[in-house]
Amino acid sequence: MDLDSAFAALGDPVRRSLVARLAHGDATVGELAAPFDLTSQAISHHVGVLRRCGLVEQRREGTRRPCRLRTDQLALLSTWIDDQRRTWADRLDALEQHLTDEGADR
Structure with a gap:
């Protein structure tokens, strides 16, 4: 994982909210979009950013494409932060x- 792209992705409040939501379980883009005043296209864009930096993955389940948080990648970020602390x-x-x-001495 590229730490720079992951931290840049998390710099956006919508993406942080998506990560927080996905921490509670998998969700489709439509489900992720529900609490926001944003289109599904906008949420798809944010999910794409999170996917490209490795924090989220999507899979196919028939016609559904649920998103899943990559907690192993979040753990890498947490380790880096702990080392810095x-x-x-x-x-x-x-x-x-x-x-x-x-x-x-004085």
Whole structure:
């Protein structure tokens, strides 16, 4: 998965809402469109963006094409965020310690 395209896709509030909805279970584009004042075409576009970055997949079930959230891909994003959080927490802890040591020397 390309992290840049995934984070860019999630930068849109409609796509974040679609991901949140799909976290509760599979849904068709029509079902995803229901709570929005958007056309099915617009929702299809957003689903396409989520598909291209690997966060959503669609399959055929007869005439239905349900969308499914790729939780494994979300886990990769979560891992990256957790790594960044740990890195920055460590850096801030080191800075705090440095400032404390500098203050004690004065």
